[in-house]
Amino acid sequence: MEDATDGFSPSRLIGKGSHGSVYSGVLKDGRVVAVKKQSVALHDDSKLRNEALILSTITPNPCTITFLGATPSNNIIVTDYMPNGTLHHLLHLSPSPPPWPRRLDIALQLAAALRHLHDSNPSIVHRDVKSANILLDATWNARLADFGLAARLCDDDDVDSKLPAGTMGYIDPSYTAPGMLTAKIDVFSYGVVLLELVSARRVIDLTQSPASIVDWALPLIQQGRGLEICDKRIRSSMYTRRAITNLLGVAARCLSPEESSRPSMSEVVSSLQMTRPWTMDYVREMVRSMMRRKKSRVSGAIVTSGGGGGGNNNFSKGGLLVREILADITLK
Template sequence: MKEFKHQELEEATCNYSKSYLIGKGSHGSIYKATLRSGQVVAIKTPSLGLCKVQNTSKVENEARILSSISPNQLIVNLLGISHDSTGHTVLVMEHMPGGMLHDLLHLSTIGSPLPSWRKRAKMAVQIARAVQFLHESKPLIIHRDIKSENILFDSKSRARLADFGLSVCINSFDPTSLPAGTIGYLDPSYTTPCKLSTKNDVFSFGVLLLEIISGTKAIDVSRTPASLVEWSRGLIEQNKIRKICDKRVNMPQHMEGVILNMLVLAIQCVSSDEESRPSMTEVVTKMESFRYPIWVDMVQSLVQLRSRKSPKTLSTSTITVVATTSGDHVGIAKKKLLLREILAGDDVLLH
């Protein structure tokens, strides 16, 4: 692992000036910096509070986990480490200029449009592949903190999984360590150390998938019930499935089948019965089998190209014919029935 001189990191952040601060959490602070080489990076330092009590284990754990993973385009990679004057570990990470999923869904402002349904489906697959990658790593890694704040976007708008401070490498797992995660995303079945499994991540992913579809937070006290999982289950029981979908974004007919498939999968992931939850490999396989209407992007590009070259655009009839050839909305009634059947077998819902 590359060791960066801490003096260079201090220079690049003007001694960790607040003007360079781009993120802050319970475990540390993140600064944007440009190194002498011209490379733009993110520097993660342990929080002052944790340093004072000599508990920087989360940052050190993240360094251990990430250093065992080969660099890839599914996660936010570790570029190297450094040590400050007191010996605390500092991480030098890839910088993600696209921001975080949480802000994209919940803090969009004028000039910053909400993600389209096509984009949501695409990012969901990318996140699923990242979690699958961890679960298929040797040794196996459980993330334990999958949430929208830990999904960042690179310069090509690809979703990357970040923040491995709570992650566990299964071959070095401390059987006495307490369950950890974020309320709202945390698997209610994960109550003791022996309950740790990949299905905990599957539950968290299911919550995140519901968040992507609904555009609402995992926990929202202004909503009844506050839990996104319970709120979604209630609407499905009442056959008000469409109300789960983000009302701020118009859903094209050709995306209805895909989003309904995603809802079915999300409900399976958050099942109270751990055994009935799919593995992340199964999740990815199912999501990749959904009929994403790639042709829609092609038609839109063609229309834009034709409109630039000539004031005449493709005829309405041509677009209509293409737009109605999708079979994605076929069988939606069956998918709604499947959702209700899944919930019918959920003990938490029925009792």
């Protein structure tokens, strides 16, 4: 790892947290990896050791960070390198805000990651779900990372690992004692991330009133005015707005004060999958359906491959209709 990171050169530093620093490294076979090293000033290495333990027991999943190895002392952890940074940076610092289809995909991918953890045997609770811990790979797919605070629900004797922990603004208010740790605290934090995804507002913003994104957005959703919190920097189609409305309904359920009223992450995944307007199957069906209704009334709506006399009028209302449907689609 010394060789791979040029002696942990500052030029290789890609991130820094309370438990360590992350460097980019190049292995002998040319692979680029992320190398997390415990901070020199930090004498307690329990968080890095816990992360190595949790990551080494998780079944590989495309929506969680891939664990490649650790040093025997567990003060260095090696994972896949995520070249597109964090969701936090993408939402709050990037000059190009992510389009709605990408945000909807990220919401589904994060839900799938949490479902995978909660359905593991034993069940794992992340305890620090936030946009800064959601990394983006080369194709902008989301990966849940940073398992330093993660806990296994079966570890009944390990009280310290279940003490209330997390990041202000994302923490479930009902998580006040070790005995309160359940998978539903991740569900609450996930709901906060959904609000952040839709609005691109910081979770705690002292320049706003109310400062909490939950206190600001939840009443609007409950009043049926959820679309008012949408990020105004990007446009949306009718189909995307339907998906966003569903997403906000899921967020409201996740943020319920009563744990029993919150959905499981399996329910969340099913709900989001049922309203995916950005898939090509959905688009093709919408195009066919709308064209059937418009064909009899719109002259020259369908562009044909034959010569004919359509000329420049071929791309008329029907073409614009197709363009509107495709406006929110990022083709891969």
